Amino acid sequence: MKLTRIVIVLALALVAGSCSKGSGGVATIDTDFGQIKxxxxxxxxxxxxxxxxxxxxxxxxxxxxxxxxVPGLLIQGGDPNTRSEDRSIWGMGAPGQPTVAAxxxxxxxTRGVLGxxxxxxxxxxxxxQFFICLRDNPSWTGQYTVFGEVxxxxxxxxxxxxxxxxxxxxxxxxxxxxxxTIQD
Numbered sequence: 001m002k003l004t005r006i007v008i009v010l011a012l013a014l015v016a017g018s019c020s021k022g023s024g025g026v027a028t029i030d031t032d033f034g035q036i037k038x039x040x041x042x043x044x045x046x047x048x049x050x051x052x053x054x055x056x057x058x059x060x061x062x063x064x065x066x067x068x069x070v071p072g073l074l075i076q077g078g079d080p081n082t083r084s085e086d087r088s089i090w091g092m093g094a095p096g097q098p099t100v101a102a103x104x105x106x107x108x109x110t111r112g113v114l115g116x117x118x119x120x121x122x123x124x125x126x127x128x129q130f131f132i133c134l135r136d137n138p139s140w141t142g143q144y145t146v147f148g149e150v151x152x153x154x155x156x157x158x159x160x161x162x163x164x165x166x167x168x169x170x171x172x173x174x175x176x177x178x179x180x181t182i183q184d
Contacts (some may be wrong), residue, residue, distance in 0.1 A: 024049035025184040027056060027148065031066070032175050033160060036132075036153035038114050040182075045103040045147035048116050048126065052147065055128055056180040065174030067091055069161045073137070076117055078129040082174055090170050093119070097127040102145050109133050109140040112157070114148035132157050 024040030042049040055061060066077035067090040080097075081089040100116065102123035109115060110133065117129035123143075132150060133140075134157065150157060164172040 024148070025053065025182050026151070027052065028179075028181045028183070029061075029153075030178040030180070031156060031160065032178070034153060034156040036156050037151050038148045039151045040114075040148040041107070041146065044105040044107050045116070045145050047100050048103055048145050048147040051098075051100050051126075051128075052130070053182050056182050060128065061177050061180035063176065063178070065090075065171075065176050066160050067171055067174055068131075068169050069163060069165050069171055070134075070169050071161055071165075072134055074115075074131045074133055075157060075160045076129060076131040077175075077177060078117070080128065087166075087170055090174070091129075091168075093127055093129060099124060100126045100145075102126070103147070104142050104144075105146060106142060107146045109137040109144065109146060110149075111135050112150035112154050113146055114150070115140070116145040116147060118144070134158070134161055 024042035027038045027040055029036040040049045040052065061078060063083060064078060064080065065082035066075050067079055067082045068076035079091055080094045081092055113133045115131050115133065116126035117131050119125040126145060160175050163175060166172060
């Protein structure tokens with residue numbers, strides 16, 4: 001009886017540990033096309049997860065947009081300039097935003113993975129912008145920071161990706177993130 005209790009306690013401890021390991025909570029993005037739920041992964045990118053959660057809790061993402069779509073590759077959002085209707089500044093980011101250094105891992109860039117967008121070739125320039133992969137991109141593994149994965153709403157990601165875009169891959173009509181919430 002005592003041994004059974006010990007085994008049960010140990011098993012519960014292992015299950016609890018494995019469930020919380022890497023978990024950074026779940027982000028829910030309410031968009032014009034539906035809801036996207038993302039499991040954040042603090043085990044591979046704790047600084048990026050904390051930055052995303054902080055911004056979401058402050059309401060920073062509320063009203064911003066997915067502004068870029070590369071069909072068959074990715075959608076991108078989180079630029080504060082998308083509050084403006086001036087499409088020429090979408091994707092440029094705001095000067096003075098705090099940056100987050102790269103947290104490269106061997107977690108693969110597969111369909112639905114959430115990655116940190118950055119400025120050009122500077123791996124330590126991530127701010128508030130992020131992208132969601134539409135397909136596997138093995139060459140990005142270890143080159144960009146992975147910090148989550150879509151667990152529900154990949155069809156919403158696909159709808160956003162199918163919207164018309166211009167030659168710069170900017171959406172002709174922004175797709176608004178009405179609200180971004182975090183559940184720990």
